Structures are given as C-alpha cells and as structure tokens.
Amino acid sequence: MVISDTHILGKDTPSIVYALRGLAYVEIEVTGPSQDLHSGIYGGAVHNPLNALCAMLAQLQDESGHILVPGFYAKVRPLSDEERAELAKIPFDRQAWLEEAGVASDWGEPEYTLTERVSARPTLDINGIWGGYTQPGAKTVLPSRAAAKVSMRLVPDQKPAEVIELLKQHLLDIAPPTVSLTVRDLNSGEGAIVRRDSDAMQAAFRAYADSFGREPVFVREGGSIPVVATFQQVLGIETILMGFGLPDDRLHAPNEKFHLPNFYRGIETVVRFLEYLGR
Amino acid sequence: MVISDTHILGKDTPSIVYALRGLAYVEIEVTGPSQDLHSGIYGGAVHNPLNALCAMLAQLQDESGHILVPGFYAKVRPLSDEERAELAKIPFDRQAWLEEAGVASDWGEPEYTLTERVSARPTLDINGIWGGYTQPGAKTVLPSRAAAKVSMRLVPDQKPAEVIELLKQHLLDIAPPTVSLTVRDLNSGEGAIVRRDSDAMQAAFRAYADSFGREPVFVREGGSIPVVATFQQVLGIETILMGFGLPDDRLHAPNEKFHLPNFYRGIETVVRFLEYLGR
Numbered sequence: 035m036v037i038s039d040t041h042i043l044g045k046d047t048p049s050i051v052y053a054l055r056g057l058a059y060v061e062i063e064v065t066g067p068s069q070d071l072h073s074g075i076y077g078g079a080v081h082n083p084l085n086a087l088c089a090m091l092a093q094l095q096d097e098s099g100h101i102l103v104p105g106f107y108a109k110v111r112p113l114s115d116e117e118r119a120e121l122a123k124i125p126f127d128r129q130a131w132l133e134e135a136g137v138a139s140d141w142g143e144p145e146y147t148l149t150e151r152v153s154a155r156p157t158l159d160i161n162g163i164w165g166g167y168t169q170p171g172a173k174t175v176l177p178s179r180a181a182a183k184v185s186m187r188l189v190p191d192q193k194p195a196e197v198i199e200l201l202k203q204h205l206l207d208i209a210p211p212t213v214s215l216t217v218r219d220l221n222s223g224e225g226a227i228v229r230r231d232s233d234a235m236q237a238a239f240r241a242y243a244d245s246f247g248r249e250p251v252f253v254r255e256g257g258s259i260p261v262v263a264t265f266q267q268v269l270g271i272e273t274i275l276m277g278f279g280l281p282d283d284r285l286h287a288p289n290e291k292f293h294l295p296n297f298y299r300g301i302e303t304v305v306r307f308l309e310y311l312g313r
Numbered sequence: 314m315v316i317s318d319t320h321i322l323g324k325d326t327p328s329i330v331y332a333l334r335g336l337a338y339v340e341i342e343v344t345g346p347s348q349d350l351h352s353g354i355y356g357g358a359v360h361n362p363l364n365a366l367c368a369m370l371a372q373l374q375d376e377s378g379h380i381l382v383p384g385f386y387a388k389v390r391p392l393s394d395e396e397r398a399e400l401a402k403i404p405f406d407r408q409a410w411l412e413e414a415g416v417a418s419d420w421g422e423p424e425y426t427l428t429e430r431v432s433a434r435p436t437l438d439i440n441g442i443w444g445g446y447t448q449p450g451a452k453t454v455l456p457s458r459a460a461a462k463v464s465m466r467l468v469p470d471q472k473p474a475e476v477i478e479l480l481k482q483h484l485l486d487i488a489p490p491t492v493s494l495t496v497r498d499l500n501s502g503e504g505a506i507v508r509r510d511s512d513a514m515q516a517a518f519r520a521y522a523d524s525f526g527r528e529p530v531f532v533r534e535g536g537s538i539p540v541v542a543t544f545q546q547v548l549g550i551e552t553i554l555m556g557f558g559l560p561d562d563r564l565h566a567p568n569e570k571f572h573l574p575n576f577y578r579g580i581e582t583v584v585r586f587l588e589y590l591g592r
Binding site for chain 1: 320334336338345346347350351353354355357358359361364366367368372374376415416417418419421422431434435436437438441442443444445446447450451452453454457459461462466490491500534535536560563564566567
C-alpha cells in the first residue's frame with residue numbers, strides 16, 4: 035500500500051515517515067440548568083457549565099504539558115537511548131521551525147527535545163470550545179450547556195479505546211455533582227510503525243534520493259493515519275508513506291498551500307519508485 | 314426617576330428592589346501561534362491558546378464559587394446581622410426556585426444563604442467562550458487564538474474599575490510566557506442602593522399593596538442597572554424601581570416571556586403610584 039499524506043522535512047530535505055501516532059478524539063459536554071439563565075439573577079447560586087467545563091479541562095494537563103489523566107502514561111513504550119540518538123540526528127533548524135509555527139518560543143515537556151515532543155510523545159490538545167454568548171459586546175447569560183473537543187495523540191503501545199476510558203473516568207471523578215457530563219468518542223485510531231527493511235521501502239528510499247539529490251532520513255510523524263494500522267491488522271500488509279508536503283503548508287488551517295516544485299519532484303519520485311519496485 | 318426593569322418575587326408576591334449589584338464585564342483573548350496549526354504536527358511543542366485560556370479561567374474561582382482574584386473581596390462591605398435577618402424574612406420557596414432555574418440542586422458559597430448569594434454577594438461567571446473548531450465531527454486544529462467573556466457582579470463598596478484592574482493584574486500574573494493576553498473592558502457599571510424612606514417610595518409601596526392585595530417586600534436585586542448610580546451621582550436624584558417581571562421569565566434567554574396578568578396589574582400599579590405621588 036502507498037499513502038501520500040505526510041510531509042518531508044524541508045523542500046530540499048527529503049524524509050520518509052515510518053511511525054505514526056494514534057489519535058483519541060472526544061467531545062465533552064457539560065450541562066447545567068435546563069435553559070439559559072440570566073447571570074444577574076442566578077449567578078452565584080446555579081453552577082455555570084462554562085465555569086465547570088474550564089475547571090475540568092484545566093485538570094487534564096499541567097502547565098508544562100504533562101497529561102494528568104491517571105494511568106495515561108502507563109502503557110507508553112519508553113523511548114530507547116538508541117531511538118533518542120537517532121531522532122537527535124534528524125536535521126532541525128530551530129529558528130526556521132519557530133517561524134513556521136509563528137511563535138516566539140516553543141513549549142512542552144522540558145525533559146524531551148522538541149523533535150521528540152512532536153513525534154514520539156503523547157499530547158493533549160483542546161481543538162475547540164463553545165458555549166454562551168460569543169458575539170460582539172456584552173450579554174450576561176449563564177448558559178445551559180458548554181462543550182469542548184479534546185484530542186490526544188498516542189504513541190506505541192497506547193490503545194485509543196483504553197485511553198478514552200481513562201479520560202472518561204477521570205472526567206467523571208472530577209465533575210462536580212451540580213452539572214451533568216457526556217463524553218462522546220468522535221474519531222479514534224491506532225498509531226503504527228512500518229517496517230523499514232522491506233524491498234518496497236528500499237525502492238522508496240532510492241526514489242527519493244535520486245529525485246531530490248539527497249538521501250531521505252527516516253522520521254516519526256506526529257500526526258495520525260489510522261488506516262495504516264488497519265491495513266497491518268486486517269490485510270497483513272505494510273504501507274509506504276510517500277508524502278511531499280512541507281511543515282509550513284498550514285495543514286487544516288486557513289490558506290493551506292502545496293509547494294509546486296514538490297508536485298513535480300513528487301511525480302518523479304513516484305515514477306522512480308514504481309520502476310525500482312518493478313526491478 | 315422611575316425604571317421598570319426588575320422583577321417581583323412571584324405573581325402574587327410583589328416586591329420592590331432597593332439595591333442593585335454593580336457589573337464588571339471583560340473580554341479576555343489569548344493568542345498563541347500567528348496562524349492556526351495542525352495539532353498532529355505542532356501539538357506538544359506549541360502552547361495551545363485554548364489549553365492556556367482554560368487553565369487561566371480555572372484559576373479565577375474555586376469549586377464552591379469563591380473568587381480567587383487577589384484583593385477581590387477587600388472592599389466588599391460585610392453583610393450586617395440586621396441585613397441578614399431582613400433578607401432571611403423574604404418569602405422563598407426553594408423547590409419552586411429550583412424548578413424555575415431548571416436545576417436539581419443549587420451551588421455556591423456554602424457560608425451564605427441562597428437569597429444572599431443571588432443578591433448580596435459578588436459573583437463571577439464565564440458568559441461565553443470560543444476558539445478552534447466547533448462544527449460537528451473532528452478536526453485536529455491547534456488554534457491561533459481563544460477568547461472568553463467574563464462578568465463579575467459587584468456589591469457595595471466594590472468599584473468596577475478597581476475590580477477590573479485586579480482581574481487584569483491576576484491574569485497577567487498567571488498567564489504563561491508562551492502566549493499573549495489582552496483584556497478589554499466591555500460594559501461596566503456601579504451598583505446602587507436607593508433610599509426607602511422617600512415619599513416616592515412610600516407611594517410605590519402603597520400602589521403595589523393596593524394593586525396586588527398584598528404589601529410588597531423590599532429586596533436586593535442580583536442584576537445591574539448602572540444608570541441608577543449615574544442618576545444619583547450626576548443628577549442627585551433617587552430612582553424607584555417598579556418592575557413587574559417574574560423570576561422564570563427567561564431573561565436574556567430563548568423563549569423569554571412576560572406574564573400577561575402582570576401587564577394589567579402593572580398598569581394599575583403605575584396609575585395608583587402617580588395618584589398617590591400627586592397627593
């Protein structure tokens with residue numbers, strides 16, 4: 035199987051993804067009063083679902099990015115010294131990364147390098163939140179409900195279904211008795227590691243090298259493509275992840291782009307891959 | 314001055330508001346990366362403004378409703394034993410209140426009664442929050458910004474401008490260095506206490522009594538009508554708050570209503586008020 039849904043390290047720095055993180059994605063809804071109330075009349079005496087939701091979300095992660103859901107790290111396979119040494123060899127321009135991300139400084143678990151944090155460590159992000167009055171100006175509403183979307187990137191050997199159960203249990207444990215809670219599993223998938231010693235992978239390696247004039251490096255990808263694990267488990271086949279995006283393509287964001295020279299180099303790489311694989 | 318913007322205790326239980334809470338209303342915006350990012354690529358290494366905002370909002374109030382902004386309670390005039398005894402005499406049907414609010418139980422500062430909490434104690438409510446992806450389904454975005462509207466009801470002798478400065482300082486103190494913060498003052502106003510011994514107030518008292526067949530009780534209102542303080546300070550005049558709403562009118566909420574018999578009793582009350590005041 036070949037999937038083209040990953041990016042390379044830079045426009046002249048080809049890379050091949052051999053590991054994908056898993057994903058556990060939930061929607062959390064907190065319900066309070068049966069209808070919206072006026073905060074001047076009921077505020078201070080009716081638990082506001084927005085206050086309750088924010089208090090609960092704040093108990094999922096500490097300020098350095100460590101996830102506080104009990105048991106969350108129990109099944110995380112520790113990074114070996116060998117793998118950490120290998121990840122440290124990946125070319126990385128910190129200043130260019132900060133500019134691509136549009137931030138003045140990075141953030142996250144201080145005991146791991148930036149490369150490790152974005153590819154080999156699990157994460158927790160609030161991807162969306164809503165509730166109450168969100169138009170310009172002031173309205174003193176105490177809303178009936180509030181909701182958030184929360185996703186977690188998972189690493190070997192975390193299982194999405196188990197992690198979601200841990201999260202649900204933690205949320206139930208910390209939910210105040212004055213509101214009610216629902217947690218919906220929206221879109222979860224397992225991570226995967228693909229073999230690097232197959233003939234197909236060797237063909238891909240040589241195709242990138244000959245098309246970009248530089249040997250590709252093997253990297254772990256922070257994102258998730260759950261079907262790769264499904265292909266392994268159900269069909270018993272490996273996947274070659276031959277992507278040609280760039281880190282600053284603004285994936286899933288406004289003004290998403292694709293670097294045109296990569297389009298032509300991608301065509302060349304795929305032609306060579308088929309030729310080398312045929313041999 | 315006469316303002317008709319308050320409610321009475323029940324359809325057959327008239328009341329006159331003599332104290333209003335002040336209001337401090339702000340919009341808080343947390344900005345992280347310069348554009349939305351993919352959480353699979355940057356999650357764990359770029360501080361997510363939604364995670365940061367929720368963590369900050371959770372540090373404004375404890376689970377029992379006590380406000381954690383340093384200095385917030387410094388100027389709160391303590392409730393006297395006499396005033397607490399007076400507030401305790403206001404007819405209050407707890408079960409009816411819970412049904413009106415649409416909640417199974419009340420919430421808030423355990424050392425104050427429910428009547429005190431909704432009228433004589435300061436409060437803090439998140440009135441709205443937004444950021445990231447909020448449509449159906451899953452999208453793994455790490456948004457560029459997140460925002461919330463937060464309002465505080467104030468009691469004598471809290472000043473809105475001072476309270477907003479305390480809140481801003483607290484937010485700056487707890488804001489992580491990896492995001493930036495703006496706090497905008499949206500709509501603030503002082504609370505007020507109006508004289509109960511004026512001729513006009515006596516005329517209003519008798520007008521309610523004769524129209525509803527029952528003497529009104531004097532109550533403090535949890536909401537805010539900032540112009541009452543402005544009339545006192547600029548024009549030097551008192552305001553009679555002659556309202557006819559009911560607590561379950563769903564103010565500021567969907568399906569807001571007005572109880573029609575109160576419309577006709579309101580007309581009678583106003584006619585009598587003008588007559589008694591003229592005498």
